[in-house]
Amino acid sequence: MHTKFIFVTGGVLSSLGKGLAAASIAALLKARGLRVSIQKLDPYINVDPGTMNPFQHGEVYVTDDGAETDLDLGHYERYLGIPMHQRNNYTSGRIYNTVITKERRGDYLGGTVQVIPHITDEIKSSILGMASDDLDVSLVEIGGTVGDIEGLPFLEAIRQLRADLGRDNVLYIHLTLVPYIKTAGEVKTKPTQHSVKELRSLGIQPDIILCRSEVNLGEDIKNKIALFCDVDKDAVFTAIDVNHIYELPLTLYNEGVDQKIAILLRLAAKNPNLQDWKDLVHNLHHPKAHITIAIVGKYVDLKEAYKSLHEALTHGGVANNAAIRFLYVNSEEVTAANVAECLSEADGILVPGGFGIRGVEGKISAITYARKNRIPFFGICLGMQCAVIEYARNVMGLTKANSEEFDLTTPDPVIYLMKEWFDFRKKCVQRRDMTSEKGGTMRLGAYPCVIEKGTKAFEAYATAEVSERHRHRYEFNTAYQHRFEEAGLIFSGLSPDKTLVEIVEIRDHPWFLGCQFHPEFTSKPMQPHPLFREFIHAALANKKSGHES
Numbered sequence: 001m002h003t004k005f006i007f008v009t010g011g012v013l014s015s016l017g018k019g020l021a022a023a024s025i026a027a028l029l030k031a032r033g034l035r036v037s038i039q040k041l042d043p044y045i046n047v048d049p050g051t052m053n054p055f056q057h058g059e060v061y062v063t064d065d066g067a068e069t070d071l072d073l074g075h076y077e078r079y080l081g082i083p084m085h086q087r088n089n090y091t092s093g094r095i096y097n098t099v100i101t102k103e104r105r106g107d108y109l110g111g112t113v114q115v116i117p118h119i120t121d122e123i124k125s126s127i128l129g130m131a132s133d134d135l136d137v138s139l140v141e142i143g144g145t146v147g148d149i150e151g152l153p154f155l156e157a158i159r160q161l162r163a164d165l166g167r168d169n170v171l172y173i174h175l176t177l178v179p180y181i182k183t184a185g186e187v188k189t190k191p192t193q194h195s196v197k198e199l200r201s202l203g204i205q206p207d208i209i210l211c212r213s214e215v216n217l218g219e220d221i222k223n224k225i226a227l228f229c230d231v232d233k234d235a236v237f238t239a240i241d242v243n244h245i246y247e248l249p250l251t252l253y254n255e256g257v258d259q260k261i262a263i264l265l266r267l268a269a270k271n272p273n274l275q276d277w278k279d280l281v282h283n284l285h286h287p288k289a290h291i292t293i294a295i296v297g298k299y300v301d302l303k304e305a306y307k308s309l310h311e312a313l314t315h316g317g318v319a320n321n322a323a324i325r326f327l328y329v330n331s332e333e334v335t336a337a338n339v340a341e342c343l344s345e346a347d348g349i350l351v352p353g354g355f356g357i358r359g360v361e362g363k364i365s366a367i368t369y370a371r372k373n374r375i376p377f378f379g380i381c382l383g384m385q386c387a388v389i390e391y392a393r394n395v396m397g398l399t400k401a402n403s404e405e406f407d408l409t410t411p412d413p414v415i416y417l418m419k420e421w422f423d424f425r426k427k428c429v430q431r432r433d434m435t436s437e438k439g440g441t442m443r444l445g446a447y448p449c450v451i452e453k454g455t456k457a458f459e460a461y462a463t464a465e466v467s468e469r470h471r472h473r474y475e476f477n478t479a480y481q482h483r484f485e486e487a488g489l490i491f492s493g494l495s496p497d498k499t500l501v502e503i504v505e506i507r508d509h510p511w512f513l514g515c516q517f518h519p520e521f522t523s524k525p526m527q528p529h530p531l532f533r534e535f536i537h538a539a540l541a542n543k544k545s546g547h548e549s
């Protein structure tokens, strides 16, 4: 087998940026001409994060093949520029689900099913499923922190893989925290020592230690860590805090992380070409303008819930040489009376995706404000649905128009559940079995969309057909399509068979566009998404035209 594996574990505490570190290392290896992919193993019991509340877990990232995955997969796509799939994300729940299904089917021939070997074998086969002749390196990030009970089967599985695959084919990287104690004026290595001790007690000896730190670690500190943790002196690296996440690949390169990996894994790798990363960082550090984008949503207290959105706006800024100031506005606090005050600083207004009725009226008020004051507006998924409702109510006079998600008895369900999905949901409600509603009724993953010429959407994409990712149940109700058209709404993106509305715009407005899909999932720093690029472009023009920021 050709593929070599790099396992990335984390110690001391969570939120050290393990996903970003793994994505950055993968990007460096790719820049060295290697064929690289990356996988995330999450120890929690949910089969996938699709059922988790964004307030707790952050964004649910959706792949082309419709997998609802951990938000780190978004970083992987953004840093590596390659699409992720369901096989790039496993959870304990999914592993156990497979093993229990096999057990019920009688696959284990009457044996006792145990964590070792059955669960660990299933984990190993999920990891090895990435191997192929077309892949040089597969990085595997283990979620959570070493010492977590849930993580043990994963650590045991990756421990076994070194013996299974051989030393030259497996590498362990451990990310820890080296805190700087201000009052003492020194950094402390003890948490790292303890974390590595814990890892070694599970049979894993790390080859490389990445030390997250707010200061650059001197040789003496690195040597001390090497000595206590039994790694090469030149295998301890500082992962220093960066101002911008896209600086991390260059930071790790300057430390020599990728070179050490290449040596330890005996990879035939050329010197990396990092010019595009250098250009990106230069661009981020030297913006020619600053603009304020208001994000009117429900999950504003947890920025992780809008991770891809935040990144896609940043990319749109990069494409326009502009730095974005993010103004997160809680839609539950916005009313028709205070909307002008809430959004007075906004050069552009974005209403993101979401589920449930909370905050919807605030979003609609924000859209009225953007429409009437000719402020660039971008509505995504629920944001597009709200724009449609706003137009129906305030331009077409359908004052009770709504989405069936919020009002099943509305006389004008301009956003609705398509018949077959509606029937399915009704059955679920009758059986009080709402959980089986999930998945089956969601439109998930990539769908084609045909772009109408002569529209803002076509100006952005400059192509007649695109593919975009979805995650929603409700759709625009095409029974109302003609009435909307007559009232000036433009349907600039439709499914190829024209039964699903994917993009709407309004005429006589600098830039007002809503899309049923999630363009933020496919935006990349090196290839900003065309709709974000154009939205930021319009917001800049709005600012220049005298709107006060």
Ligand code: GLN
Binding pocket: 352, 353, 354, 355, 356, 380, 381, 382, 383, 405, 471, 472, 473, 474, 475
């Ligand atoms: N709640 C809406 C629906 O299910 C929108 C979903 C979203 O914004 N992702 O259709």
